[in-house]
Amino acid sequence: MPTCGRCGGEFAAEELTRHENGPLLVVHCPDCGRVLGRYRRR
């Protein structure tokens, strides 16, 4: 379960804000917007 390094919140994967950035899927903290990870899309 991802934990945000800025606000300390723990979130289930489906709670994260998702943003497509070209070939990458970027996930953000839903509370403060910090980027938590980038995943390559298929």
Ligand SMILES: [Zn+2]
């Ligand atoms: Zn946060």
